[in-house]
Amino acid sequence: MSLNQPLADILARMAKMLDVLGEDAFKVNAHTRAARTFEGLADDVGTMSREQLLALQGVGPKLADKAIEFRTTGRIAEHDELATRVPAGVMDMMELPGVGPKTARVLWQEGAISDIPSLERAIADGSILTLPRMGEKSVAKIKESIAFRRANSQRLWLGRAHDVADVFIERLKAHHAVADAVAAGSLRRGRDTIGDLDILACLRESHLSDAAGVVECFRATPGVSSVLASGENKCSVRVSLAHDFGRWSRTHTAEGDGPSIQVDLRVTPPATWGATLLYFTGSKEHNIRLRERAIARGMTLSEWGLFAADGIESPPHTRGCTPIAAATEEDIYRALGLPFIPPEAREDRGEFEHLGPWRLIDLADIRAELHAHTKASDGSLTILELAEDAKRRGFHTIAVTDHSQSSAQAGGLKPDRLREHIAAVREANRHITGITILAGSEVDILSDGSLDYDDDLLRELDVVVASPHAALSQDPATATARLLRAIAHPLVHILGHPTGRLINRRPGLSPDIPALVAAARAHNVALEINAHWMRLDLRDTHTRAAIDAGCLIAIDCDVHEPSDFDNLAFGVTTARRGWVTPERCLNAWPADRLHDWLRSKGRG
Ligand code: DGT
Ligand code: CA
Ligand code: CA
Ligand code: ZN
Numbered sequence: 060m061s062l063n064q065p066l067a068d069i070l071a072r073m074a075k076m077l078d079v080l081g082e083d084a085f086k087v088n089a090h091t092r093a094a095r096t097f098e099g100l101a102d103d104v105g106t107m108s109r110e111q112l113l114a115l116q117g118v119g120p121k122l123a124d125k126a127i128e129f130r131t132t133g134r135i136a137e138h139d140e141l142a143t144r145v146p147a148g149v150m151d152m153m154e155l156p157g158v159g160p161k162t163a164r165v166l167w168q169e170g171a172i173s174d175i176p177s178l179e180r181a182i183a184d185g186s187i188l189t190l191p192r193m194g195e196k197s198v199a200k201i202k203e204s205i206a207f208r209r210a211n212s213q214r215l216w217l218g219r220a221h222d223v224a225d226v227f228i229e230r231l232k233a234h235h236a237v238a239d240a241v242a243a244g245s246l247r248r249g250r251d252t253i254g255d256l257d258i259l260a261c262l263r264e265s266h267l268s269d270a271a272g273v274v275e276c277f278r279a280t281p282g283v284s285s286v287l288a289s290g291e292n293k294c295s296v297r298v299s300l301a302h303d304f305g306r307w308s309r310t311h312t313a314e315g316d317g318p319s320i321q322v323d324l325r326v327t328p329p330a331t332w333g334a335t336l337l338y339f340t341g342s343k344e345h346n347i348r349l350r351e352r353a354i355a356r357g358m359t360l361s362e363w364g365l366f367a368a369d370g371i372e373s374p375p376h377t378r379g380c381t382p383i384a385a386a387t388e389e390d391i392y393r394a395l396g397l398p399f400i401p402p403e404a405r406e407d408r409g410e411f412e413h414l415g416p417w418r419l420i421d422l423a424d425i426r427a428e429l430h431a432h433t434k435a436s437d438g439s440l441t442i443l444e445l446a447e448d449a450k451r452r453g454f455h456t457i458a459v460t461d462h463s464q465s466s467a468q469a470g471g472l473k474p475d476r477l478r479e480h481i482a483a484v485r486e487a488n489r490h491i492t493g494i495t496i497l498a499g500s501e502v503d504i505l506s507d508g509s510l511d512y513d514d515d516l517l518r519e520l521d522v523v524v525a526s527p528h529a530a531l532s533q534d535p536a537t538a539t540a541r542l543l544r545a546i547a548h549p550l551v552h553i554l555g556h557p558t559g560r561l562i563n564r565r566p567g568l569s570p571d572i573p574a575l576v577a578a579a580r581a582h583n584v585a586l587e588i589n590a591h592w593m594r595l596d597l598r599d600t601h602t603r604a605a606i607d608a609g610c611l612i613a614i615d616c617d618v619h620e621p622s623d624f625d626n627l628a629f630g631v632t633t634a635r636r637g638w639v640t641p642e643r644c645l646n647a648w649p650a651d652r653l654h655d656w657l658r659s660k661g662r663g
Pocket of ligand 2 (some may be wrong): 245254
């Protein structure tokens with residue numbers, strides 16, 4: 060991954076800290092300017108010499124040294140020192156439009172206001188108006204910013220939202236009146252980000268009058284920061300999460316002033332469970348098509364069930380009508396003349412024209428991991444530890460694909476080191492039974508589309524995953540040409556995280572997807588769905604385009620540490636949203652078929 064953006068981020072943060080601490084304006088500006096330079100840089104700062112750095116606009120010796128310190132150690136000591144002097148809450152305040160470093164300094168130093176909650180209190184009791192710089196107008200602006208931030212908090216990553224949902228579901232399942240509890244909505248459909256969580260609880264037949272008790276149990280879930288609405292059989296709460304400092308690791312629900320998410324609950328009796336589940340799973344667009352279909356067949360569909368249309372305006376469930384179907388989703392689809400449509404396919408993207416039955420890829424189909432890092436580059440496991448872990452998970456194949464030389468910050472291997480590493484992989488493979496360890500590489504696709512090792516070396520590998528890491532702000536035409544060149548390379552098996560996007564962080568490349576998938580099909584290159592919930596790249600719609608074009612798909616965890624294997628479910632979900640079948644997914648093939656296919660590529 061290119062270091063430009065992370066370096067720009069840390070320098071910009073330093074500028075803010077220096078500013079709020081009241082340091083010299085010249086020093087503040089130097090950091091701001093350098094941050095802007097690194098952000099807009101086409102070359103990767105990780106690969107530049109000190110001389111090249113010094114030649115950049117606004118980069119003097121001190122900033123060049125900081126850039127070098129950052130790429131060698133992953134941190135900047137001065138940043139860490141500043142961070143001990145500026146409270147995290149003060150940094151948060153400066154994210155609010157209307158609160159710049161000068162204002163934040165006044166609030167903090169003169170008003171002892173060091174986070175957003177205390178800022179809100181000072182606004183509420185009017186005490187903020189006694190501070191310098193703080194007039195009615197500027198305070199109104201800050202108040203508005205806080206409200207906007209609350210209303211427009213980002214959609215949460217699937218991985219994070221999933222963990223929050225689990226806390227509620229486990230708790231509800233343990234309640235004596237609850238027969239089953241599930242997440243519906245976008246989480247059940249497996250979208251890459253989640254606006255709010257929709258939890259459904261099904262009552263036991265013997266406890267139909269206990270809905271209020273279930274709501275009570277839901278409200279009291281640890282981590283709930285406020286109750287927005289609460290009724291007989293429904294409830295909405297907010298959960299505040301801890302700050303996500305560890306950007307790649309999942310943090311569990313905790314009280315904090317980090318991002319927050321709304322969680323809705325609906326409690327329903329078993330008789331209408333299927334109708335409620337269908338309705339709250341959505342998508343809204345899918346539901347609309349279902350209702351139209353019902354009407355066209357002389358029926359009406361609601362969250363209460365599928366009923367015969369009788370021309371009476373008031374809803375049938377309020378008149379004691381018996382539904383045609385309501386207990387299960389299968390019953391309702393069947394009554395509408397449809398096969399059961401998997402939740403991930405309920406987006407009104409052609410699913411009604413698909414002739415059933417559906418057989419999308421499942422977690423249990425996955426038997427191989429083809430993208431994994433070891434201690435040789437930036438992973439935390441040895442080759443054997445990695446293989447043992449994969450074997451425990453029931454895999455027949457694990458590919459060791461450490462980074463290539465250009466990914467210096469990720470410990471990419473120089474050619475000689477890769478040769479030694481290949482030998483070590485072969486040695487490990489001789490020592491283990493029950494799983495095959497393949498020697499591979501995650502080779503950087505350089506900005507012009509060439510690969511980071513020469514062909515002789517690539518030919519020694521069993522698996523070549525080619526991925527873009529640097530120059531991710533290239534324009535679409537350049538990005539397309541770059542990726543097409545990599546796909547056309549005869550030794551490439553898999554195109555890794557093709558766009559390089561990071562959800563909620565950076566958009567990544569925007570290549571011409573139809574051109575990309577046509578080339579991948581023609582050159583027999585598999586496209587990766589990187590299963591990390593921060594990536595999910597290919598995304599769902601790109602995956603669907605690949606499937607429609609006849610491409611092969613690889614679903615890989617890009618393992619750096621053991622817990623990364625757990626992200627597989629998110630990759631599979633994304634694959635299902637793209638209608639991937641086991642037949643099209645390398646990781647679902649039997650070992651012989653997979654190994655034969657790998658050997659067939661450009662190797663004779
Ligand atoms: P999100 O929360 O933005 O990630 O996306 P969803 O799909 O979870 O949307 P949400 O939470 O607003 O609603 C959950 C489901 O409830 C939605 O997928 C379908 C159903 N639903 C909500 N509002 C409507 C509506 O106005 N019409 C119909 N037909 N269904 C709705
Ligand atoms: Ca939702
Ligand atoms: Ca909702
Ligand atoms: Zn990568």
